[in-house]
Amino acid sequence: MQMDMQLSDFIRSEIEHILQDWEEFAKGIFHARHMDKAGLRDHARDMLLEIADDLDSHQSESQQAAGTKGRRQADEPTDGADSWAEVHGGDRQTSGFSVIETVSEFRALRASVVSHWTKAHPVTAGKQLESLTRFHEAIDQAVAESLEQYAIVKEMETRLFGAILVASPDPIYVLDLDGRIVYANKATADLFAMKHKDIIGKTVFDLGFSFATDFQRNLDKVIADQSTYRGKFAHVFSSEQGEQFEYLLAPVLDEQLETEAAVCISRDITERAIAEDKIWYNAHHDLLTGLPNRRLFLDRLEQEVKHAKRSALPFAVLFMDLDGFKAVNDSFGHEVGDRLLSDVADRITDCVREADTVARLGGDEFTVILTGTGQRNSAGTVAQTIINALSKPFHIDKHLAQISVSIGVTFYPQDASTPAALLETADRAMYKAKKSGPSRAYFFDTSDNAGRCSA
Incomplete structure (x- = not known):
C-alpha cells in the first residue's frame, strides 16, 4: 500500500x-x-x-x-x-x-x-x-x-x-396494555354510536359490551404472546348495525420489539352469517316440509347412538311409508300432493315430543327418533297416535284426500347398535307392516325379522 x-x-x-x-x-x-x-x-x-x-x-x-x-x-x-x-x-x-x-x-x-x-x-x-x-x-x-x-x-x-x-368501512381501534382504547376510527364511532371523546380511555367492560370477558382474555393472550387472534362475537350495538362480527387482534411492537399496544380490526358478518345459515339449512332440511332431511336425520341418529352409549338409555326409531299417497298425487296433481306431504309432516310432529326428531327421507317416507323411549308400550302408543292422526281426512283446497300409514319400529340397542343397522331394521319392520294391510305398526323381531305390534 x-x-x-x-x-x-x-x-x-x-x-x-x-x-x-x-x-x-x-x-x-x-x-x-x-x-x-x-x-x-x-x-x-x-x-x-x-x-x-x-x-x-x-x-x-x-x-x-x-x-x-x-x-x-x-x-x-x-x-x-x-x-x-x-x-x-x-x-x-x-x-x-x-x-x-x-x-x-x-x-x-x-x-x-x-x-x-x-x-x-x-x-x-x-x-x-x-x-x-x-x-x-x-x-x-x-x-x-x-x-x-x-x-x-x-x-x-x-x-x-x-x-x-x-x-375504512371496518371498525379499527387500538388498545393499550390495560385494555383502554387509545384510538378509534370513524367506523368504530359510528358502530358504537358514540363520540370519539366518549370512547377514548374506555375498556370494553366500561362500554358494557356483552363480549367483553372473552375479548379481554384474548387481548391479554395477544399482548403476552405477541401473537395474533381471530375470533367472532355476537352483539347488538347502540347503532343497531349488525349482530354477528368477526375480529382480528394483533400486537403493536415498539423499537425494542416490546408489545406497546394491540390493534383490533372488526367486521360485520351478519349478512354472511345469515347466508351461511341459509345454505346450511337448505343442505340439511327438506325444502317442502321444513323437516330434517336424510343427511341431518342420519347425523342426529349417530349423535343419539353416542348419547345412548354414554347414558345407557335406549331409544326407538320409527320408519313410516304413506299408503295411498300415489293415488292422491295422480288424481289431484303434484301441487295437492306437495300440500299433503306438508300437512302430514305437521301432524306427525304434533304427535311427538319437542326433543324427538321427525324427518322426511324423501318421497312419502318419514322417520322419527323417540329419544329415551325403550318400552314397547310407549313406542306403540306413539305409533298408534300417528296412525290415528294420518287416518283423518286432509282438506286441501276443494279436495278431500284420504291416506294411511305403515310404521316399522326398532329399538337401540336390542335390535341394532349402529345408525345404518337401526334404519335397516326399522325399514324391514315397515315393509312387514305394509304387507299386512293399511294403518299397521310392527316391531322388528330378530326371530322372524318382524313381529306384529298393533293393527
Missing part, C-alpha cells in the same frame, strides 16, 4: 472489505436478518463511491463551512435526483427499520472505513487528514439526508395510513 494514497482511492480499492464489514454488522439488525446479500449491501456501494467522488472534488470555503455542519449548501449543484443516502433512508423506512437501526448502519460504515484506513495508515497528516475530515463530514451529511428522507416517507406513510383508517 502506498503511503500517499488518497482516501478516495483507498475506499475504491478496499470497497469489498468494507462492504463485508457492513454486511456482517447488518445481520445483527432485527429487520435485516432475513435480507439477502444484495438487500444488506443495497445502497452502501453507491454511497461509498459517491463519497469517494466527493473527496476528489474541490470544495469552496462556503462548501467547507457547510460540510462541517453536516449538510449540503443550498446552492450546491445537484441533478435533481435523490442521493443514495436519501434512497437508502426511504427504503429502510418502508422495510420497517427504526431510526436507530438506520443510523447505526452509517456508524458501522464510518467505523469500517476508518478501521481499514488506520491499519494501512497509522499516521495521517496533511491532505490525508483533510480527506479523512471530509469523509466524516460526508458521512454526517449522508446521515442527515437519509433521516430526512426517512422522515418524509414516514410522514407520507402516516398520512396514507390515516386516510385508510378514516376511509
Whole structure:
C-alpha cells in the first residue's frame, strides 16, 4: 500500500472489505436478518463511491463551512435526483427499520472505513487528514439526508395510513396494555354510536359490551404472546348495525420489539352469517316440509347412538311409508300432493315430543327418533297416535284426500347398535307392516325379522 494514497482511492480499492464489514454488522439488525446479500449491501456501494467522488472534488470555503455542519449548501449543484443516502433512508423506512437501526448502519460504515484506513495508515497528516475530515463530514451529511428522507416517507406513510383508517368501512381501534382504547376510527364511532371523546380511555367492560370477558382474555393472550387472534362475537350495538362480527387482534411492537399496544380490526358478518345459515339449512332440511332431511336425520341418529352409549338409555326409531299417497298425487296433481306431504309432516310432529326428531327421507317416507323411549308400550302408543292422526281426512283446497300409514319400529340397542343397522331394521319392520294391510305398526323381531305390534 502506498503511503500517499488518497482516501478516495483507498475506499475504491478496499470497497469489498468494507462492504463485508457492513454486511456482517447488518445481520445483527432485527429487520435485516432475513435480507439477502444484495438487500444488506443495497445502497452502501453507491454511497461509498459517491463519497469517494466527493473527496476528489474541490470544495469552496462556503462548501467547507457547510460540510462541517453536516449538510449540503443550498446552492450546491445537484441533478435533481435523490442521493443514495436519501434512497437508502426511504427504503429502510418502508422495510420497517427504526431510526436507530438506520443510523447505526452509517456508524458501522464510518467505523469500517476508518478501521481499514488506520491499519494501512497509522499516521495521517496533511491532505490525508483533510480527506479523512471530509469523509466524516460526508458521512454526517449522508446521515442527515437519509433521516430526512426517512422522515418524509414516514410522514407520507402516516398520512396514507390515516386516510385508510378514516376511509375504512371496518371498525379499527387500538388498545393499550390495560385494555383502554387509545384510538378509534370513524367506523368504530359510528358502530358504537358514540363520540370519539366518549370512547377514548374506555375498556370494553366500561362500554358494557356483552363480549367483553372473552375479548379481554384474548387481548391479554395477544399482548403476552405477541401473537395474533381471530375470533367472532355476537352483539347488538347502540347503532343497531349488525349482530354477528368477526375480529382480528394483533400486537403493536415498539423499537425494542416490546408489545406497546394491540390493534383490533372488526367486521360485520351478519349478512354472511345469515347466508351461511341459509345454505346450511337448505343442505340439511327438506325444502317442502321444513323437516330434517336424510343427511341431518342420519347425523342426529349417530349423535343419539353416542348419547345412548354414554347414558345407557335406549331409544326407538320409527320408519313410516304413506299408503295411498300415489293415488292422491295422480288424481289431484303434484301441487295437492306437495300440500299433503306438508300437512302430514305437521301432524306427525304434533304427535311427538319437542326433543324427538321427525324427518322426511324423501318421497312419502318419514322417520322419527323417540329419544329415551325403550318400552314397547310407549313406542306403540306413539305409533298408534300417528296412525290415528294420518287416518283423518286432509282438506286441501276443494279436495278431500284420504291416506294411511305403515310404521316399522326398532329399538337401540336390542335390535341394532349402529345408525345404518337401526334404519335397516326399522325399514324391514315397515315393509312387514305394509304387507299386512293399511294403518299397521310392527316391531322388528330378530326371530322372524318382524313381529306384529298393533293393527
